Amino acid sequence: MSPGYDPAMAHGGGAAESERIERVLRGSLAALGQGPDTVLQHLIAQQQVFSHVPEPAIDRLVAALGVTRAQILAAIDFYAFLHLTPRGRFDIRVSDNITDRMLGNAALMTQLCAALGVRPGEPRADGRVTVDFTSCTGMCDQGPAALVNGLALTRLDAGRIRDIAALVEAGTPLAHWPQGFFAVSNNVQRPGLLLADLEAREAGLARLFAQGGPAVLAEVERAGLRGRGGAGFTTALKWRFCREAPSEPGHPDKVIVCNADEGEPGTFKDRVLLTAYADLVFEGMTIAAGVVGASTGFLYLRGEYRCLLDHLEAVLARRRARGLLGTGIGAGAGPGGGFDFDIRVHLGAGAYICGEESALIESLEGKRGITRKRPPFPVTEGYLDRPTVVNNVETFLAAARIAEHGGYWFRSEGTDRSAGSKILSVSGDCARPGIYEVPFGTPVAEVLADCGARDTQCVQVSGAAGVTLTPDEFHRVLAFEDLPTAGSFMVFDRSRDLLEMVRNFAAFFAHESCGFCTPCRVGGRLVQDLVEKVAAGAAGSHDLDELHDIAQVLRRASHCGLGHTAANHVLNTLEKFPHIYRERLRRTDYTPSFDLDAALAEARALTHRDDAGSHLPADA
Numbered sequence: 001m002s003p004g005y006d007p008a009m010a011h012g013g014g015a016a017e018s019e020r021i022e023r024v025l026r027g028s029l030a031a032l033g034q035g036p037d038t039v040l041q042h043l044i045a046q047q048q049v050f051s052h053v054p055e056p057a058i059d060r061l062v063a064a065l066g067v068t069r070a071q072i073l074a075a076i077d078f079y080a081f082l083h084l085t086p087r088g089r090f091d092i093r094v095s096d097n098i099t100d101r102m103l104g105n106a107a108l109m110t111q112l113c114a115a116l117g118v119r120p121g122e123p124r125a126d127g128r129v130t131v132d133f134t135s136c137t138g139m140c141d142q143g144p145a146a147l148v149n150g151l152a153l154t155r156l157d158a159g160r161i162r163d164i165a166a167l168v169e170a171g172t173p174l175a176h177w178p179q180g181f182f183a184v185s186n187n188v189q190r191p192g193l194l195l196a197d198l199e200a201r202e203a204g205l206a207r208l209f210a211q212g213g214p215a216v217l218a219e220v221e222r223a224g225l226r227g228r229g230g231a232g233f234t235t236a237l238k239w240r241f242c243r244e245a246p247s248e249p250g251h252p253d254k255v256i257v258c259n260a261d262e263g264e265p266g267t268f269k270d271r272v273l274l275t276a277y278a279d280l281v282f283e284g285m286t287i288a289a290g291v292v293g294a295s296t297g298f299l300y301l302r303g304e305y306r307c308l309l310d311h312l313e314a315v316l317a318r319r320r321a322r323g324l325l326g327t328g329i330g331a332g333a334g335p336g337g338g339f340d341f342d343i344r345v346h347l348g349a350g351a352y353i354c355g356e357e358s359a360l361i362e363s364l365e366g367k368r369g370i371t372r373k374r375p376p377f378p379v380t381e382g383y384l385d386r387p388t389v390v391n392n393v394e395t396f397l398a399a400a401r402i403a404e405h406g407g408y409w410f411r412s413e414g415t416d417r418s419a420g421s422k423i424l425s426v427s428g429d430c431a432r433p434g435i436y437e438v439p440f441g442t443p444v445a446e447v448l449a450d451c452g453a454r455d456t457q458c459v460q461v462s463g464a465a466g467v468t469l470t471p472d473e474f475h476r477v478l479a480f481e482d483l484p485t486a487g488s489f490m491v492f493d494r495s496r497d498l499l500e501m502v503r504n505f506a507a508f509f510a511h512e513s514c515g516f517c518t519p520c521r522v523g524g525r526l527v528q529d530l531v532e533k534v535a536a537g538a539a540g541s542h543d544l545d546e547l548h549d550i551a552q553v554l555r556r557a558s559h560c561g562l563g564h565t566a567a568n569h570v571l572n573t574l575e576k577f578p579h580i581y582r583e584r585l586r587r588t589d590y591t592p593s594f595d596l597d598a599a600l601a602e603a604r605a606l607t608h609r610d611d612a613g614s615h616l617p618a619d620a
C-alpha cells in the first residue's frame, strides 16, 4: 500500500515549506515532464503532500509548464480533490452512496466528527484533520467506506471509527495504521465466461503478432462486442474508425485510453478487474494499439482508486520488462509484431463527469472536465486532436479474451443483440454483495436469487443514472435490448424508504453537474430542492407536477449524458412508487375558514351579473 503523504512532513511554512514544494515539483517534473497536459498530475502531487496546492507551487507550475494561472486556478476549482487552502493533515472523506447510507454511514460520520471535535468540511483549528462526505468511492460491497488522504478505508463500524479518531489524535502516519483498515476484497461471487480463467497467457497478443491487426479486428467484429461502459457502441466499429482516421500531419500518433473513472454510484467491477485481471486489461489495450496503430496509451484511474496505483505501476513495469510494452513489441513474431506502445496511468481528482469520454479527454489534457461538442468524435479528434479510442476496462478485458479464443467463442453466450457476458457490481440488501458475471439475457430475478436477496422492494439497475425496477419487472433481462447496464445493481428490500434513495441521487447529480449548461446546472439543483421539500413534508401536489416537468427538461435539454439521465430516478419513482411522495404531501383537504365565492355576492349584485364567469370555479 502506498502510504499517501506523511502528515508529519506537511505544513510549517517559510523557507522549509518552499524547499519542500520545490522538492515535490522536481519529483513530479522528472516523472511526468513539462507538457501542459500534465497540469492535473502535478497539482495532484502537490495536493497529496501539502493537503492543498500552495500558492508558490502555482507560480512555479505557470513558469515550468507554460500554462496560464487562470488554467491552474480553474482546474483547482473544478476537481473536488484539489484545494487552494489546507485541508486537515488527515483528510477524511466518508463515502456517501445510498448503499453507504443503508449501512449506517451518517451515524459513523456524526461519531467521527464528535470524537475529533470537527464540523463536516471544516479543517480543525490546529490543522490536524478534516472530515467530509464524498461521492460513492466504489467500495459498495464492503462499506461503509471512506478515504483518508486518498486511500480507501473499508468496513467501517463504531469500533473502527473510535480507533481512527485515536490514530488521528496521536498523529500516527498512515503507514503505521492497521493494514486491515485498508483491506479491499475482490468479492468475485460468480465468475463466468471472462473471469473464470485467471491466467493471462498473452495468447491474444500472440495472435495479433502472428496474424496481424485486420485478423484480430475481424474476430472482435465476429464477437459482436459492444462497449461495457454504458452506451454499448460496437467496439470493432470504433477501432475501425480510428484505424482508418488520417493522422494529424506532424502528429502521426494515435491514442488508446482505458476509461477507469468508474464513478457511477454502485459500480465497482472495474476496481476488481484492475486488481485481479490487470494484465488482461493491459493486454487488451495493447491489442487495440496494434489494431489501430497507436503508440500512446493512458489508463484514466479515478482518484478514489489511488490505492491501486502502486499495483498498476508494478504490473506495467513487469510488462515492460517482458517486452510487452515499449518499443518493438513482438518484433520478429509475425506480421503484426514490431510496434511501439506504452501506457501511462493518469489519476483523476474527484469528478464523475470525467467518466464521459470527451470530458475525460479534456482532463487528460490537464483541463477541467467539461464535455466537448460532438462531432468530431474522439476516434478522429481526441486527445490533443489525435485519433483516440476510449473504451471501458471491461471492454478491453473482453477484447483480450476474444483475441485469444475467437469471436464465435464469445458469441456462445448472450443474446443476438447482446453477445457475451456482463460483469455486475451487486450491492445493497443481499447476503452476498460482490461481482457477478452473467450471460447477457439473464433475468433480474436470477441475479437476486444468486446474491441472496430477500423481500426485495426494488432494484436500481445501472446506477443512479439507470432504471428503477419494481418486483413486477424482475423477469426483465440484462441486455442492451431490455435493460442496458454499465454494471451497477443495487438492491433495496421492503424495509427501505425509497425516498432516501431519491434524495441521495438528487444530491449526487446536483453536486456532480459540471455547470456548463443551464438545464443541468440549475435543473439539478431545483430537483434536489423539490425532493428535499417533499422529504420535509412541505410540498403540495403542484410541487410534484413541477418536479416532473423539471426532470423532463433535464432529460431533453441538457448538453450531455449526465444531464440526460440525472433525473431518471425521479421520473421512475414518480411513476412506479408514487406513494413515497404522496404520503408526505402537505394536507390539502382543509376546510376554508370563509366562503370566498359567497363573499363576492355583493360585487355580483352591483354589476348585475350572475353568470358562470362571475363565480369562482368549483375546484378553486
Ligand SMILES: Cc1cc2nc3c(=O)[nH]c(=O)nc-3n(C[C@H](O)[C@H](O)[C@H](O)COP(=O)(O)O)c2cc1C
Pocket: 226, 227, 228, 229, 230, 231, 232, 233, 259, 260, 261, 262, 263, 264, 352, 353, 354, 355, 356, 357, 358, 390, 391, 392, 393, 395, 560, 561, 562
Ligand atoms: C456522465 C457519464 C459518466 C460516464 N462514466 C463512465 C465510466 O466511468 N466508465 C466508462 O467506461 N464509461 C463511462 N461513460 C461512458 C463513456 O462516455 C464512453 O461511452 C465509454 O467510456 C466508451 O467505452 P465503451 O465503448 O467500452 O463502453 C460515462 C458517460 C457519461 C455520460
Ligand code: SF4
Pocket: 353, 371, 512, 513, 514, 515, 516, 517, 518, 520, 521, 558, 559, 560, 561, 562, 563, 564
Ligand atoms: S449536462 Fe451540461 S452541466 Fe450537466 S454535466 Fe453535462 S455539460 Fe455539464
